[in-house]
Amino acid sequence: MKILVVGGTGMIGGHAALYLRSKGHQVSIAGRNSPPPATPLDGLDFLRCDYIANDLPRAALGRFEALVFAAGNDIRHLPAGADADAHWQGANAEGVPRFFAAARDAGVHHAINVGSFYPQALPALVESNPYVRSRKLADDGVRALASPTFRAISVNAPFVAGAVPGLVVGMFKAYTAYAEGKFAPMPEFAPPGGVNFISTTSLSEAIEGALNRGENGKAYLVGDQNLSFQDFFGAFFRAAGRPVPPVLNQEHPMLPDSAIYFGRGNTLYYEPDAQETALLGYRRNDVIRTVGEIVAQYRDPARS
Numbered sequence: 001m002k003i004l005v006v007g008g009t010g011m012i013g014g015h016a017a018l019y020l021r022s023k024g025h026q027v028s029i030a031g032r033n034s035p036p037p038a039t040p041l042d043g044l045d046f047l048r049c050d051y052i053a054n055d056l057p058r059a060a061l062g063r064f065e066a067l068v069f070a071a072g073n074d075i076r077h078l079p080a081g082a083d084a085d086a087h088w089q090g091a092n093a094e095g096v097p098r099f100f101a102a103a104r105d106a107g108v109h110h111a112i113n114v115g116s117f118y119p120q121a122l123p124a125l126v127e128s129n130p131y132v133r134s135r136k137l138a139d140d141g142v143r144a145l146a147s148p149t150f151r152a153i154s155v156n157a158p159f160v161a162g163a164v165p166g167l168v169v170g171m172f173k174a175y176t177a178y179a180e181g182k183f184a185p186m187p188e189f190a191p192p193g194g195v196n197f198i199s200t201t202s203l204s205e206a207i208e209g210a211l212n213r214g215e216n217g218k219a220y221l222v223g224d225q226n227l228s229f230q231d232f233f234g235a236f237f238r239a240a241g242r243p244v245p246p247v248l249n250q251e252h253p254m255l256p257d258s259a260i261y262f263g264r265g266n267t268l269y270y271e272p273d274a275q276e277t278a279l280l281g282y283r284r285n286d287v288i289r290t291v292g293e294i295v296a297q298y299r300d301p302a303r304s
Contacts, residue, residue: 001110001211002026004064006051006099007071008044009035012114012157012200014164016068017044019204020211028064030056031071039166052095054102061106068207070114072096072138074131075259088134097141104150111151112210113142114203117158117196120221121270122262129261139219146217153210154219155203155280158268161232161287162200163294176298178254179236188237189248191255192265194228199290202282209280220276225287226269229255235288239295 003020007013008029018040021027030049035041049056051071061067073091078084100111118125119136126136139154146152163172177183206222214220227235229252234244249265251257262268277284 001065002028002063003066003068003211004028004030004047004061005068005070006030006049007069007114009033009041009046010070011162011164011167011169012160012203013068013070014041014167015162015200016070016114016204016207017041018164019201020068020208023208036167039164041164041167051099052091054095054099056102058102058106061103061108064108066110066112066211067100067103067108068112068114068211069096069100072113072115072135074116085130088131092134093137093141096138097145100142100145100152104145104147104152109150110211111142111153112207112214113139113152113154114207115139115154115156115219117156117221117223118261120156120219121158121196122268125261132261143217143219151214151216153214153216155206155210156219156221157198157203157206158196158223160198160200160203161290161294162203163290163297164200165297172294173298175233175236175254176240176295177300179233179240179242179295180300181242182300186253187248188245189250189252190228190230190233190245191252191260192229192247192249193260193263193267194226194231195262195268196223196226196270197232197287198222198224199286201290202284202286205282206280209282213279213281220280221270221272222277222280222282223270223272224284226267227287228267232287232291235291236295239292240299
């Protein structure tokens with residue numbers, strides 16, 4: 001298929017774009033900023049696009065058979081000084097379905113929304129957390145557009161870990177430096193609790209599976225491994241050749257409480273539906289391997 005990946009210059013969208021191309025699809029990427037030069041993403045056709053402004057012309061959207069949307073806003077995208085509730089409402093609850101409607105009207109036939117796991121994994125947060133509510137409304141709004149001529153599907157993912165060759169993901173570059181001991185005297189520890197994680201490889205496989213075999217109008221809760229935060233941070237430390245840090249019940253500078261919507265010290269574990277996992281065809285138990293790949297990409301060669 002001719003596929004447009006919106007958010008294709010980021011980690012999730014970029015990995016999906018390269019994976020889909022490796023499967024024989026003709027892939028273009030779109031985003032507000034062009035991909036870094038001298039990376040595999042730089043070799044893909046690029047369209048400049050701000051989905052919130054819905055500024056991609058109909059003729060440009062109409063070139064594609066399929067859309068993969070990996071640009072939903074989270075805490076990393078909140079503008080300084082912005083009203084958070086208003087931003088989530090405009091960017092997610094309203095902006096995402098509006099963009100999918102534009103794609104439908106332009107003639108796109110298959111559309112995948114890469115959404116958040118929170119509304120399905122912990123529905124109680126929908127009422128109490130404006131961000132989670134905005135992701136639920138985005139998901140519902142996208143799938144409400146489903147019709148016999150427009151397949152609209154959500155693939156809702158937990159915490160995602162991954163690497164794209166040549167693409168610097170600031171969070172994982174910092175995690176690697178932290179595991180190498182470069183942030184001393186910052187204390188080395190992990191917060192209590194844990195969550196489900198998925199690798200970019202597993203998620204990209206699930207996205208392609210949804211494109212090829214997904215049920216129209218369906219929201220798929222995907223996931224790979226339930227890991228404590230000590231397990232997750234410990235994987236970075238082990239890959240860097242250092243001991244696993246202890247657990248301390250205090251806010252972590254690399255994973256602040258504001259990013260743990262289910263609360264520090266709690267766990268948000270689940271098992272994805274086995275039949276859905278088989279249908280989408282994505283691998284499991286890939287997170288620790290992926291952390292090793294991340295550390296190999298970012299670690300200081302002098303410490304190797």
